[in-house]
Amino acid sequence: MSTTDQSAPASGAASPGDAPAQRYTAALAAQLELAWQQRWADEGTFEAPNPSGPWGDAAAVAGREPLFVMDMFPYPSGAGLHVGHPLGYIATDVWARYQRMNGRNVLHTLGYDAFGLPAEQYAVQTGQHPRVTTEANIANMRRQLRRLGLAHDARRSISTIDPDYYRWTQWIFREIFESWYDPEFLRPDGGRGAARPISELREAYASGRRQPEDGSTWADLDDVARRRLVDAQRLAYVSDAPVNWCPGLGTVLANEEVTADGRSERGNFPVVKRPLRQWMMRITAYADRLVDDLDRLDWPEPVKAMQRHWIGRSTGAQVRFALLDGPAEGGELEVFTTRPDTLFGVTFMVVAPEHSALDDLPATWPAGTPENWTGGAATPAEAVAAYRAQAAARSEAERTDEGRTKTGVFTGLHAVNPITGTAVPVFTADYVLAGYGTGAIMAVPGQDERDFAFAERFELPVVRTVQPPEDFEGGAYTGAGPAINSSNDDVDLDGLEVAEAKERITAHLERTGAGRAVTTYRLRDWLFSRQRYWGEPFPIVYDEDGLPVAVPESQLPVLLPDVPDYSPRTFAPDDVTSEPSPPLSRVPEWVNVTLDLGDGPKQYRRETNTMPNWAGSCWYELRYLDPQNGQKLVDPEVERYWMGPRAERAVRAADGTAVKDTGGVDLYVGGVEHAVLHLLYSRFWHKVLFDLGHVSSQEPFRRLFNQGYIQADAFTDVRGTYVPAAEVEETTSPTGAREFTWQGEPVTREYGKMGKSLKNVVTPDDMYEAYGADTFRVYEMSMGPLDDSRPWETRAVVGSQRFLQRLWRNVVDEATGEVLVTDAPADPATRALVHRTAAGVAADYEALRFNTAVSKLIELNNELTKLSSVPREAAEAMVLMVAPLAPHIAEELWSRLGHSGSLTFEQFPQADPALLVQQTVTCVVQLQGKVRDRLEVPADITEATLRELALASPALQRALDGRGVRTVIVRAPKLVNVVPA
RNA sequence: GCCCCCGUAGCCCAAUCGGCAGAGGCAGGCGCCUUAAAAGCGCCUCAGUGCGGGUUCGAACCCCGCCGGGGGCACCA
Incomplete structure (x- = not known):
């Protein structure tokens, strides 16, 4: 490589006109960028040593x-990258x-998340095997990113x-499958509850320390029954519960992948709920820890808030109401409420x-049942059946769309309030969700808006139990206040504030025995299986009993088989009767296998x-640490080195106290769109691995x-068709408005994403070509x-090029390539500016x-430009300071x-504190906040002296215009504010 | 409907603790260099901080109410 070769750029390069041979043009930039990228690769400059293992280097690790x-x-x-992608x-x-x-041993690399729906869909479009297209895409992306000059440890790049x-x-997965959650287990970190090997559960049953909940006895159960009992408690388990089936995609989806209006996040197809046999992950076992540990993380508050809301922990009470009337008499209705005080x-x-309470209803309407409670039906059973049918036919979206109008029907049942002994009517309505709490509520229209709306509709009474403020005029009052109407012979809440009342009534x-304190969660278990080809096969086979067995380590x-027919079977988006048909099920020779899992060769089904x-x-993140380890997913010593908890890196709580550090990646940058999906799932897996002793970090x-997004203008013509944004011309009208035309015709500007269909894509390759990396x-x-989103503006890029060009010219003669710096010391002002x-x-x-670092560097560079020649000490500091941003030009100048050697490990310029304090400062003299004069004063001037100086200011006296002085506020040495009488 | 974030020059953005509204860039203007040109050089113009109140000696910054933009949640008892 020839970094000090001072010959002109290659003649084929696009160098405009007869520019000086050594001008920093796109062509010269490209030449030296490619050369430095090659040298970094050859020398392994960015390869980070591990403390042990194949890349272990104790000497290189020591002291860093x-x-x-x-x-x-x-x-x-x-589609490759556009200029928005590399921002982060x-x-x-x-x-x-x-x-x-600054001396840190930095691990930075980038891998590829290459399984999944988009890869498969793209492969379907192109008619090629997903592996072929995916690997080609990875190669292209690697090329684009290498050209950007990223200081990655290429050895550690992995692909899923x-x-x-x-x-x-x-x-x-196998580890998770072979575990259960023991809520009593005392963790080393002091908390209770941890994933434990499933063998411990089996032993607990066998020894009698634990009894099956259904009243059976372990000793009386046969092998299959025992396995079913244990399987149901694994952290990864098979469930027949209703799941999100998306016919248009031909797969089931996790709750997190379904939008609020009941469509798939990817593809926007309708999603229906139906029971299917699927794998689930027991993430709910970790709900508390996932909420609590958010307080220990240095994350953007909005992301924490989204996770808290998604987990949706709420504390309250379950209360049992005795049922009256008809066949249900003697039964109970259990409700969950966060407001037991009401x-x-x-x-x-x-x-x-x-x-299920609706399965047994009275044969007739109770005497005096109002007409509008019955839905026009002759009996409660008919009314409820009709309402159920109506509710079932309604999609999630329709239920939401109906907005505020509450529907429902009386069940004919009454239930007795365990506190007051009063019987109240029981309704069914779809504003109560089956999947939350107990699927039943006690309605308190005086303190709940939804209940109030329902009560109005069905003319039900309202009793206030919290005193609203005097000027309160609404229906339900949900705010704070003292309890009223809340006492009887057994208990008295009156006068208590909400929190105290809750405590006393609970x-x-x-x-x-009428109820108990209970915590519920919005979070559901994670639906983990998909009916796709392009994903990881489960390490699971089924035996002759149809029960799952883990494939031994x-x-x-378990290799994904090559199959001729990898495309998914999808259906009309609204075909709710369709059945999932995983592509792998159509490969019988792969599905049916003979394995010896310890008890001789047997037939299994995958x-x-x-x-x-x-x-x-x-x-x-764990595999980046130790990607070549064939024995473990990561060497524990290596994990502890990079990710282990460190007291000095703990975040600060709001009150300034240090929180116990969780360990983990020091900086993770990405878009906010993964706030609940990826970031919640990976926290969950990490905690399981922590419980099982595989990692030392808790998060x-x-x-x-969260980085922002680079957006781009897109333009449509009169027909609404997108026109190429690069060809649009901008003019300013006489009125000052911006106007846009394409081929002479006016077009409309739209602000949005960058994308092929919007005809506004700018690629990094375009930028390398025109300006350099x-x-x-x-x-x-x-x-x-x-963290801001901002619009891309290609014509503004030239400003950055001018900066680097000026920097280049400050060091190198454009015509001869000669280095121009002088070895004489910098003058004090220049030196002080360099240090500042x-x-x-x-x-x-x-x-x-x-952004502000760049502006400070431009400022310094502009100052250096004004000097007759640049002192070496300033030039070298400048080069080192700009190196993180523009590493190629910095390396080249450093070399010249x-x-x-490479400047990668050179000490970043350190400011001498003595040079940061200025000898004199400009003090502003204000009259009632308005600046009237400026004084050059010594930086260490006393308040009294400054006060006198300021009051003596002729400009101030003029402004005072004879008025007396009431107060003088002195903030030495920068400000004096005079308040007139 | 509820919650969160953001509104500073034609545009993108600075302003560290409530203390001089401008660091930097784009665009624009004038000049220089040049046979010519700009991806060169120099100089210059441009806002009183979305609107209305309040607190303060002093507000872009704190408080209240609007307006505009973006995001999240949306019957979770």
């Missing part, structure tokens, strides 16, 4: 703080390069479709249409579902940062704060404020300045 930086796992799209990658690269220059990788995905205000009850309920991976897209991304990602990197970082810049830029880099 480890730092683990990650980007969210990209999916290798067939550049940001993490700048940060990581900066940290390396690699059998050496998915072997461990299957291994983790029990005195219960005037009716509501059960979900699916509730204690009373527990004492009398020694037989992993699981034909595959894992969801999320599986591979649930643990990939996968200690710090999370460094310019592109600087521009992306200078556009605005990393170093301090500011370091702080900006550290805090991911790259006479250094033989």
